[in-house]
Amino acid sequence: MMVIAFDFGTKNIGVAVGENILKKGKALNKLTVSNGAPNWNDIKCLLNIWKPRYIVVGLPLKMDGTKQNITKKAEQFANLLKRKFNTSVKLHDERLSTKEARSLIFEKYGFKALKKDKIHSTAAVIILESWFNQY
Secondary structure, three states: OEEEEEEOOOOEEEEEEEEOOOOEEEEEEEEEEEOOEEOHHHHHHHHHHHOOOEEEEEEOEOOOOOEOHHHHHHHHHHHHHHHHHOOEEEEEEOOOHHHHHHHHHHHHHOHHHHHOOHHHHHHHHHHHHHHHHHO
């Protein structure tokens, strides 16, 4: 079963795809958010190519598990995905995924790689693989 994961952000949205047999994700190109919204046609293309059974959206929570300002926006993004594409969308706790993504990129590619656009989609891979491991 194919699954796409999104690491929601107000400027960029990381994207990863994976399947449940190996429980591994692959980073795809990030999506850019303009005027508060992603390009829905880009998302439609991704869904048409990968045909996921589920979409997983990272839920940004504070360390104590409470919601923060961006949590509501991520929930709205997940609801729009569900309505626009009539698909199953799961929210998944993403605490520390960006920090872990930065650490992995630094270990593998060094300091200069942190300035590139890999962080968002690497965080999406972390969210996806964490979701696979829970279900």
